[in-house]
Amino acid sequence: MASTADGRATAAAVRTPWPASRVFSVVWALLSALSAVWALATPISGSPDEPAHIVRAASVVRGELVGTPSADGHVVTVPRYIADTQRETCFAFHPRVTANCPVADHGDPGALTSGTTTAGLYNPLYYYAVGWPSLLFSTDAGIYAMRIVSGILSSLFAALALLVLWRRDPSPFLVLGFAVAVTPLTLFLNGSVNPNGLEATATLAVFAGVLSIVRGGADVPLGPAAAVVAAAGFVAVNARGLSPLWVLLAVVLPLVLLDRRALWSLLRRRAVLIAAAVVAAGTIAALAWTLGSNSLLNAVDHPESTPQRFAGVGTNFFSGFFITMERTVEYAHGVIGLFGWLDTPAPPEVFFVWTALIGALLLAAFSLLRSRALLLAVLLLASFVLLPPLVQGVYITGGGVIWQGRYVLPLFLCLIVGLAVLLGGRVPFTPEAAPWRRLSWIVVVALAVAQFYAFENTLRRYSVGDGGSLKAFLLGSPPWAPPGGNLVLLVLFAALVAAGAWLALRSVLRVRHDTPTPLVAAGA
Structure with missing residues (x-):
């Protein structure tokens, strides 16, 4: 009798999915807070x-788009506290060194002075978007504000990706897949002044928008998804030098779900044409900047204008390809949890959790998907695995070995979310069934604990050094502490992760998914 009553209570708790607007606002706020x-x-x-x-x-928000080339990078004029960041890297590549780097006091931190940057030729769009807080502050608060703005923007596109997919099919697999895709490295990059985070989430939004459009029927309104594709595509292609390649794949790969007639019909719809025109215009602007500034090959053509030197210069394409290919697993760690200057890996348990879940997702996809859905899964995985060796092979002769795992984060997000969407269209999910409930709890709790452990371990490394005293880290006077102190940030992060876990479980166990949505509607 007890089990029957429990079953009735569980079934009663399964209600209609949350509105897409609520999902969007909650996810945007939560990811922004975690990134902050x-x-x-x-x-x-x-x-x-x-x-x-x-x-x-x-420098960009002060009107200096390039600066003057020098052996240390491009020389620009910026506030002194901004220029001093180049001297605050004593802990980089030294895991036991804490982050309290001694920097000489040169007077007014807001006074303008000369600074150097090796990013002087990069596309300015991202830097316009996040650099404006430096106009409002004359202390390190300006840098923290730039990071928070970057996190809000990056989280916006991640939330938009979930929004368009949730509107199309609120599958429990989508929620779980999205939780797996948001790795600790994703949140870390979102909260940094680095275009890598925005590039990744904006590319995901493009992929999600196109996937939503492709999976819709002939009578389904395309306006919202097309608007997301247009906005995210314009931003994504202008994020970094290789971004147009990732966006091209995000646009083209979902189209394999359509046959020729359905594809032709889709390409004639007004919303699709407008979105394509906006993305094309953004791509032209991005390529014009990249080719005009020679930002991708400047270090090769003008080595005297950069201090960066990389091993492997002069090596042939095949060596570069196989060097990168054999390090695929090592580079894959870079999309999960390599922090700092790639010198602070997450604990092994964190890699275990994500590796197990990614492996389970791949196994389920290649076992259960069929036809065009299986083809899309294969292409997503092949792009993630093969494109880094191809890009590095092309670049190695003139520029050496430059690849890092985080560079392929856009394709990783598309891979994980894409597989989750495809499985949601294949596998029924009944939340009142004990195995599904148990699986949901295991996945969400494991991810939440791993997120917190990665954060705590990284903060402890900065504060007391790798292997430093836990007591000094939590209760003592550590050599370095962030604004607010270690304990406050740990409690805040734990509360946000717990809230995210609770919301994820609520949304997963709220929806019965007895009849999976067809991967491509019949009227497409």
């Missing part, structure tokens, strides 16, 4: 190449 805590917990200059990006952002 990462922004506060990371010391100034504590993410890859962040000093170069900080100086670039502050």
